[in-house]
Amino acid sequence: MLLHGLYGWAGEWSDVASWLRTSRRVFVPDQRGHGLSKKGLQDFSRDAFVSDTVALIEHIGGPVLLIGQSMGALNALVAAARRPELVERLILIEATAWNASDEPPDDWPARWPLPFQSVEQARLFFDSQGTDGRPWAESLEERDGGYWPRFRAEDMRRIAAHLSSYDYRAECRRIVAPTLVIGGSRT
DSSP, rough: EEOOOOOEEEEEEHHHHHHTTSSSSOOOOOOOSSSSOOOOOOOOSHHHHHHHHHHHHHHHHHOOEEEEEEEEHHHHHHHHHOOOEEEEEEESSOOOOOOOOSSOOOOGHHHHHHSSHHHHHHHHHHTTTTSOOOHHHTTTTTEEEEEEOOOOOHHHHHHHHHHSSSSOOOHHHHHHOOEEEEOOOOO
């Protein structure tokens, strides 16, 4: 099971999912408030995200190899700690076990020049932001005279508020699955 990060959607995992499908069943959900999932929910807490993850793993008959990126990695970390019998292996990408920031979360999408007039314009914009623009541009949907994100900005602000300060170090100590942690920086 592959869990995307904040502002993401299931489709960003398409390359990885196609590679994994050669040897495994692959599940790539849109997490609440993202992609094609329901928008405007009342609960965007970590517990809600983790409950969704656990329910899906139970539904498909885990245990699973659970891979998460950024926000998805935090959801995977907590799910693996709370329900170790459901996670056979864990891969956490671009996440830390704690963030003690007092800074308000960055509202990056508020700076996007919406709507984008084309996927190419979006890709160039995201490239200029220091990220790989292709998956971000591909995450947009065409509607209302342009290309828009597959999320509601209000939902993302509420989710980001939950991410601005956390400490999952105690949960890390409860993880029993073999775990790979991947991080990096540009220099």
